[in-house]
Amino acid sequence: MPFMALYVEELGAPKSKVEWYAGLAVSLSALASALVAPVWGRLADRYGRKPMMIRASLVMTFTMGGLAFVPNVFWLLALRILNGVFAGYVPNSTALIASQAPKHRSGYALGTLATGVTAGSLIGPLMGGVLAEFLGIRQVFLLVGAILLICSLMTVFYVKEDFQVVEKSEALTTREVFSRVKDKQILLGLFVTSMIIQISAQSVAPILSLYIRHLGQRENLMFVAGLIVSAMGFSSMLSSSFLGKIGDKIGNHRLLLLALFYSFSMYLLCAVAQTPLQLGILRFLYGFGTGALMPSINSLLTKMTPREGISRIFSYNQMFSNFGQVIGPFVGSAVAIGLGYRSVFYTTSFIVFTNLLWSFITLKKYIRVKEIV
Numbered sequence: 001m002p003f004m005a006l007y008v009e010e011l012g013a014p015k016s017k018v019e020w021y022a023g024l025a026v027s028l029s030a031l032a033s034a035l036v037a038p039v040w041g042r043l044a045d046r047y048g049r050k051p052m053m054i055r056a057s058l059v060m061t062f063t064m065g066g067l068a069f070v071p072n073v074f075w076l077l078a079l080r081i082l083n084g085v086f087a088g089y090v091p092n093s094t095a096l097i098a099s100q101a102p103k104h105r106s107g108y109a110l111g112t113l114a115t116g117v118t119a120g121s122l123i124g125p126l127m128g129g130v131l132a133e134f135l136g137i138r139q140v141f142l143l144v145g146a147i148l149l150i151c152s153l154m155t156v157f158y159v160k161e162d163f164q165v166v167e168k169s170e171a172l173t174t175r176e177v178f179s180r181v182k183d184k185q186i187l188l189g190l191f192v193t194s195m196i197i198q199i200s201a202q203s204v205a206p207i208l209s210l211y212i213r214h215l216g217q218r219e220n221l222m223f224v225a226g227l228i229v230s231a232m233g234f235s236s237m238l239s240s241s242f243l244g245k246i247g248d249k250i251g252n253h254r255l256l257l258l259a260l261f262y263s264f265s266m267y268l269l270c271a272v273a274q275t276p277l278q279l280g281i282l283r284f285l286y287g288f289g290t291g292a293l294m295p296s297i298n299s300l301l302t303k304m305t306p307r308e309g310i311s312r313i314f315s316y317n318q319m320f321s322n323f324g325q326v327i328g329p330f331v332g333s334a335v336a337i338g339l340g341y342r343s344v345f346y347t348t349s350f351i352v353f354t355n356l357l358w359s360f361i362t363l364k365k366y367i368r369v370k371e372i373v
Contacts, residue, residue: 003128003222005209007137011073019207019336021073023329025080026202030325032084037322040088041095041315042174048163049096049311050155052088057152059086065145068138084322089151090117091318095311096161098302107252107299111244114295119237129226137222166308177309187304187313189362190297193256194317195324196355197293200267200348202328203335211341217276228280235287243292244299252296252303253363259292260356264349271345 005022013021044052063083070076094113101109128140181187204211209225217224247255266286273279297317305313331351335344 003132003137003140003209003225004205005207006132006222008073008076010137011070011076013073019210019333021077022207023333025073025076026205027326027329028077029080029084029087030198030202030322032081033087034084034319034322034326036085037088037091037315037319038174038312040092041312041318044092044095044311044315045309046166048161048165049092049099050159050161050163052092052311053096053155053159054152056087056089056092057148057155059083060089061145061148061152064148065142068141068145088315088318091314092311094298095314096159098298098305098314099307099310100162101302103303104248106302107244107246107248107295108241109244110298110302111241111247111291111295114240114244114291115237119233123230123233126226126230129223129230132222132226133220174309174312177306177312180306180309181304181313183304185362186300189359190300191317191320193260193355193359194294194297195320195327196351197290197297198321198324199328199331200263200352201290202325203332203348203351204270204344205329205332207332207336207341207344210336211344212276212279214341215273215276215279224276228276228283231280231284232287232290235284236291237287239288239291240295243288244295247292247296247299252299255292256296256300257356257360257363259289259296260352260359262289263293264352264356267345267349267352271342271349 004025005018008018008021008025009015040052060083063079063086066079067076070079094110097109097113098106127143131140131143178184178187208229209221212225212228213221243255263286266282266289270279270282270286273282298314301313301317302310331347332344335347
C-alpha cells in the first residue's frame, strides 16, 4: 500500500491526477467494505466468525493477487472495490477472540492479536519495498496473493471456534443487540474514534512515498518508504500486548485518551521533519501510540457488548473504520494538492486533537464507573 501512488504512475495515469487515483484506490475498497460490513456481521453472529474469515481470505487471494495483471488504473480500481466487498478477516478474527476470551483479560488478548496485525504492518512494507525495488511492484501483488492463500489454508485447519449455529428465529435482531448495550453515547464515541484513527492514518498513506521524496530521498525510494512505514509497525508490535495489560489495569478508556494525545503530538512533529531519517524516527515513536489505540477500543467494545451480538457491534465499528479509510485519502490528497505535503500532517494532527477533546468529554463522567474501568 505505501507504493500505491508509484503504481498508479506506472499504470500511466496523468501526473496531475496521480494523488487522486492513489486516494481512490485506497478509499473505494474501504467504502465497499463499509457498506457490506453489517451484512457480514449479521451472518457471523448466526454461522460463526471462522466461516467469515475463510470467505474473506479466499476471495482476497484473487482480488489482491489479480492486481499484478491489471492493464490500467481503472481495472485497479475495479479490483479494489471487489476486494472491499469481500474483506473482513481482521474484524472477524477480533470478534472471534473477543467472544472467546474472558472479559477481564480482553485487553491482553486483543493486544496480542494486534501484535500479529502490526507484525504484518512491519514485515509487509519492508518485504514489499525490497521486492518492488528489485523485481517490480507487480511481483509484490503476486506475493500478497500467495500469502493470502496460505492464510486461508491455515484458517481452515488451525483456527478453532466454539460456536453453535443460531437458528434464524432465535437470533437477536440488530435493534435488540444495540438495546442491550449499557451506554450508547460511549458506543458512538468509540465508533467515531475508530473512524478518526483511520482518517489520520489514511490521510498520509497516499502521499507518504511522495513526501519522503520531497524530503530529499532520490535513490532506493521504494525501499526507504517501506522501511519508514515498517518502523511504525515494529514499535507497535513491541508495545501492543504490554499496553493491553496496562489497559486492563488502569482502564482502557484512560489508555485511549493518553494514546490519542500522544498520536496528536507525533503527527505534529512529523509535519516539521526535515529529513527522511527524522521522519522514520518519528514514525517509529508514533507506533507506540497505535499499539494502544485499537486494542483499547476493542476491549471497551467487548466489555459493553452482549456476546450474542458481538460480531455485529464489531462490524459496525469496522464500518466506521472503513468510512475513515474513505475520508482519509481524500483529505490527504486534497490538502497535498492545495497546500503541500506538510500541511497534510498539520491537518491530521488537528483532526486527532479534536477527537481527543470529544473523547475526553464523553468519557470524563464515566471515569469512575466500574463497568467501564
